[in-house]
Amino acid sequence: MRRQGFHGFVAAATTAALMLAACGGSGGGSEGSEDSTQTTSGGSEDQELGGKLVISNWDAYMPKNLIPSFEKKTGVDVEVAVHTTNEDIMGKIQAQSGSGFDLVFVSGQFVEPLVQQGWAAEVDPSQIANLENLYPEASELGYDPGNSHSVPYTWGTTGLCYRTDLVNAEPTSWDVFHDPPAELDGKMTMLGTDRWLLQPALLAEGASINSTDPQIIEEAASWTVEAKQNLLGFDDTTFYSKLVSGEASLVQAWDGWCNYGIAEDKNIEFVIPQEGSDVWTDTMVILESSQNKAAAHAFIDHVLEPKNGKAVAELVLYKVPNQPAMEKLDGKLVEQYPNLGIEPAELLQQEPVKEIGGDGLQLWSDAVAQVKGG
Amino acid sequence: MSSFKRFIPRAVLVGPGMGYWIVFFLAPIGLLLAYSFLERGPFGGVIAEFTWGNYPRLFDPLYLKVLLTSVRIALVATSIALLLGYPAAYFIANASKRWRVPLLFLVILPFWTSFLIRTYAWMVLLSPVGLINKALIGIGLIDDPLPLLYNELAIVIGLVYAYIPLMILPLFASLERLGGELREASADLFASPFESFRTITLPLTLPGIVAGCIFVFVPSLGNFIIPDLLGGGRKVMIGNLIQQQFLQARDWPFGAVLAIAVVVLMLLLLGVQAQVLRREQATES
Numbered sequence: 001m002r003r004q005g006f007h008g009f010v011a012a013a014t015t016a017a018l019m020l021a022a023c024g025g026s027g028g029g030s031e032g033s034e035d036s037t038q039t040t041s042g043g044s045e046d047q048e049l050g051g052k053l054v055i056s057n058w059d060a061y062m063p064k065n066l067i068p069s070f071e072k073k074t075g076v077d078v079e080v081a082v083h084t085t086n087e088d089i090m091g092k093i094q095a096q097s098g099s100g101f102d103l104v105f106v107s108g109q110f111v112e113p114l115v116q117q118g119w120a121a122e123v124d125p126s127q128i129a130n131l132e133n134l135y136p137e138a139s140e141l142g143y144d145p146g147n148s149h150s151v152p153y154t155w156g157t158t159g160l161c162y163r164t165d166l167v168n169a170e171p172t173s174w175d176v177f178h179d180p181p182a183e184l185d186g187k188m189t190m191l192g193t194d195r196w197l198l199q200p201a202l203l204a205e206g207a208s209i210n211s212t213d214p215q216i217i218e219e220a221a222s223w224t225v226e227a228k229q230n231l232l233g234f235d236d237t238t239f240y241s242k243l244v245s246g247e248a249s250l251v252q253a254w255d256g257w258c259n260y261g262i263a264e265d266k267n268i269e270f271v272i273p274q275e276g277s278d279v280w281t282d283t284m285v286i287l288e289s290s291q292n293k294a295a296a297h298a299f300i301d302h303v304l305e306p307k308n309g310k311a312v313a314e315l316v317l318y319k320v321p322n323q324p325a326m327e328k329l330d331g332k333l334v335e336q337y338p339n340l341g342i343e344p345a346e347l348l349q350q351e352p353v354k355e356i357g358g359d360g361l362q363l364w365s366d367a368v369a370q371v372k373g374g
Numbered sequence: 375m376s377s378f379k380r381f382i383p384r385a386v387l388v389g390p391g392m393g394y395w396i397v398f399f400l401a402p403i404g405l406l407l408a409y410s411f412l413e414r415g416p417f418g419g420v421i422a423e424f425t426w427g428n429y430p431r432l433f434d435p436l437y438l439k440v441l442l443t444s445v446r447i448a449l450v451a452t453s454i455a456l457l458l459g460y461p462a463a464y465f466i467a468n469a470s471k472r473w474r475v476p477l478l479f480l481v482i483l484p485f486w487t488s489f490l491i492r493t494y495a496w497m498v499l500l501s502p503v504g505l506i507n508k509a510l511i512g513i514g515l516i517d518d519p520l521p522l523l524y525n526e527l528a529i530v531i532g533l534v535y536a537y538i539p540l541m542i543l544p545l546f547a548s549l550e551r552l553g554g555e556l557r558e559a560s561a562d563l564f565a566s567p568f569e570s571f572r573t574i575t576l577p578l579t580l581p582g583i584v585a586g587c588i589f590v591f592v593p594s595l596g597n598f599i600i601p602d603l604l605g606g607g608r609k610v611m612i613g614n615l616i617q618q619q620f621l622q623a624r625d626w627p628f629g630a631v632l633a634i635a636v637v638v639l640m641l642l643l644l645g646v647q648a649q650v651l652r653r654e655q656a657t658e659s
Contacts, residue, residue: 087418090417090624093417094416094417192602228608231608232606233524233605233608234608235607245503247502361624362625366436369437369610369618372608372610372614373437373440
C-alpha cells in the first residue's frame with residue numbers, strides 16, 4: 001500500500017525528511033521520454049501505436065526502464081504525472097470530470113467509485129495478451145471481480161513487523177496493541193491512515209475491515225483509544241526505521257514496507273496475525289475519456305510482461321500478481337524477504353480493502369478524530 | 375491639483391500589492407467560506423447544493439475537545455516563546471550596533487532550511503535512542519531514557535523552536551525603538567532596575583509583545599506537521615483535523631468549517647491586538 005511518494009532503504013529519519021520534502025515538488029518523472037521520438041523512427045518490432053499516453057502514478061513506483069522500453073517498443077510518447085495519495089489523484093480526476101489522464105494507478109478500493117462515476121473504461125482482454133500471466137486469484141478480488149475495469153499491479157497485506165530480539169514471544173494476535181506484554185508497552189506503533197487505523201480493532205473483534213455499522217465502528221474506536229495508551233505513536237512513513245533504531249519493537253506495517261526494515265536488520269520479521277488481515281491491491285485503471293485506449297492497453301500488457309513484473313517486485317519489494325514474474329524472482333530475495341513468498345491463496349483468505357462511501361466515510365472520520373483526539 | 379492626479383501614483387504604488395492580496399488571500403478565504411456551506415463531493419470537492427449542516431458538527435464534543443486542546447497547546451507554546459524571546463530580544467536590542475545584525479541574522483537563520491527537515495532533526499535529538507538521551511545516559515545522569523518524544527512536551531518544544539523568531543523580531547523592533555534614554559532617566563530618579571522595567575519598558579513594548587504573541591499563537595494553532603511527527607500522532611491539533619478532512623475523509627466542506635473556525639479565532643485575536651494598540655495610543659496622547 002503506497003501512501004507517500006517515496007520508499008526505499010531509508011534508515012535515517014532525516015533522509016526520510018528530505019524525501020518527504022522533495023515529494024511535494026517532484027513533477028513528472030518521465031525519464032527517457034526525450035528519446036522517444038528518435039526511437040519511433042528507428043522502427044520497432046511489434047506494435048507501432050504512436051500518439052501520447054498520460055499516466056499518473058505514485059513517485060518511484062516504477063522501474064526506471066519500464067517507460068523508456070515501452071516507448072521504444074510502441075512509439076508512444078509517455079508523460080508521467082505523480083500523485084502522493086489515492087485521494088490526490090481522485091481529486092484531480094474529479095476536477096476534470098473524469099478526464100486528464102489515460103491511465104492511473106489507484107488502490108483497489110478506489111476502482112469501484114471510478115466505475116460508479118463512469119470514469120473507468122472497461123478492460124478489453126483481447127488487447128492484453130499478458131493477462132494470462134496473472135495468478136487466477138488476482139481476478140477474484142472483491143473490489144472488481146473479473147478485473148473488468150482494472151488490472152492489479154502489486155498486492156499484499158498488512159501485519160505485524162517486529163524485532164525478534166526485542167520480543168519474548170512471537171506476536172500472534174492484533175490484541176497485542178490492546179494488551180501488550182510488558183516488554184512491548186510503549187514500544188509499538190500503529191498506522192495512522194484512516195483505513196488502517198481501525199483495522200487491528202476490527203480484526204481483533206472479528207468484524208469486517210470495511211464495516212460501516214455505527215456500533216461496530218464505535219467499539220473499534222474505543223478499543224483503539226485504549227490501545228493508544230500502549231503505543232509509542234502513530235506512524236505511516238518511518239515505522240520501519242523506528243524498528244531498526246530500536247525505538248519501537250513491534251509495528252503495524254504493510255508487508256512491503258516491513259521489507260525496508262528487514263533490509264537494515266535481519267532480526268526483523270513479518271507475521272499475519274491469527275485473526276487475519278486485509279489484502280490490498282494497487283491497480284491500473286484506464287479512463288473512459290482516454291483518446292488512446294489502445295496505447296493504454298498496450299502499456300498494461302507491457303507491465304504484465306514477466307521481466308517487467310519481476311523488475312517491479314525487485315524495486316519496491318512488494319509482491320506482484322504476476323505468476324511467471326514471481327517465479328523468476330531470485331530465491332535469495334524471497335529468502336531475505338519471506339513475505340514476498342506469501343502465496344496468492346493465503347492472500348485471498350484476507351479481506352479486500354473496499355470503498356466505504358458517503359455516511360460511512362464520515363462515521364470513520366469521526367472515529368479517527370475520537371482516537372487521535374482522545 | 376485634481377484628486378484624479380493624486381489617484382494615479384497611489385494606484386500604481388498600492389495596486390499590485392492590493393491585487394496580490396485580493397487574489398491570493400481574500401479569494402481563497404472566500405472560497406473556503408463558500409465551501410463550508412456546500413454539500414461534499416464523493417471524492418473531495420463540493421457539490422453545488424446549499425446546506426447549513428456542516429456547522430453543527432463543529433460543536434460536537436469530539437471536535438470541540440480538539441479545538442480546546444489546540445488552543446491550550448498553542449497558548450503554552452506562546453507563553454514559553456515570550457519568556458524565552460523577551461530576554462533574547464532585549465539583549466539584541468541593547469547589544470552594540472556592530473553585533474545587532476549578526477545576532478538578528480542568527481535568529482532568522484533556521485528559516486533557511488526546510489521546516490520539515492528541522493522537525494525531523496528534533497526527532498533525532500529527542501528520540502529515546504537520540505542524542506540527548508544518549509548523552510544523559512552516557513554521563514550517568516539517568517539510567518532509562520527520558521520520554522522526550524511523542525508527547526505534548528515534544529509538540530511544545532517543536533512549536534516554540536519553530537516560531538520563536540516570530541516572537542523575537544517584533545519584540546526587538548519595539549525594544550530598539552524604545553532606546554535607553556527613558557531607562558536612564560528613571561534610574562536618575564532612583565527607580566530600581568525592576569521598577570524601571572515594570573513601569574517603562576514593559577508597558578511601552580506591549581504592542582510588540584502582543585504582536586509577537588499573535589505571530590506565534592496563530593501558526594502554532596494551525597500546525598499539523600509537528601503534532602504528527604514530534605507528537606507521534608497521539609495528540610491531534612486543529613491543523614491535523616483540517617488536513618485529515620481534506621486529504622483522507624474527503625470532506626472538504628467540513629474541513630472548510632474547521633478552517634473558518636480558525637480564521638474567526640484569529641480575527642478575534644487581531645481585535646484584541648487593535649484594542650491594545652488603541653489604548654496605548656490613547657495613553658500616549
